[in-house]
Amino acid sequence: MAEPREPLERQRIDTWLWVARFVKTRALAVDAVKGGRVHVNGGRVKPSKEVRPGDRVEVLVGEDRHRVDVLGLARRRGPATEAQLLYEEHEEDRAERLLRAEQRRLAAPSGFQGAGRPTKRDRRRYEAGPGGRGRG
Numbered sequence: 001m002a003e004p005r006e007p008l009e010r011q012r013i014d015t016w017l018w019v020a021r022f023v024k025t026r027a028l029a030v031d032a033v034k035g036g037r038v039h040v041n042g043g044r045v046k047p048s049k050e051v052r053p054g055d056r057v058e059v060l061v062g063e064d065r066h067r068v069d070v071l072g073l074a075r076r077r078g079p080a081t082e083a084q085l086l087y088e089e090h091e092e093d094r095a096e097r098l099l100r101a102e103q104r105r106l107a108a109p110s111g112f113q114g115a116g117r118p119t120k121r122d123r124r125r126y127e128a129g130p131g132g133r134g135r136g
Helices: 013-019 028-034 080-086 092-105 120-128
Strands: 038-040 056-061 062-071 087-089
Touching: 013 038, 013 056, 013 080, 013 092, 028 056, 062 092, 092 120
Parallel strands: none
Antiparallel strands: 038 056, 056 062, 062 087
16 A cells, blocks of 8 residues: 655755646746746756745746745646645735736737738738838
């Protein structure tokens, strides 16, 4: 009969980022840590750095910055609802992140905004740029 496993006391930062669903793959977690987009307790770390409950982790994901306190560790990657129990996000950072996401959503989209495939005339106007002298 298998013995029940003891709870984890520490876990590699790259594994924790993957389990907590900040990144989709562990390889992306390693790249984020090596690229300096992850700080633990205020300092840059290597992928093998071990985190413990109580550590403060700062993660830059795309344009969003997450500052979280580690609450728990997990042996396997589970659903998002379980992953959210592993950390506590600072409320002011969460509000700021949601505000920036809303601003990005409301920002004017770039590129051609036609209905379907552009005609030759539309393409020439688009390539000429705003105020440009297109041939069409």
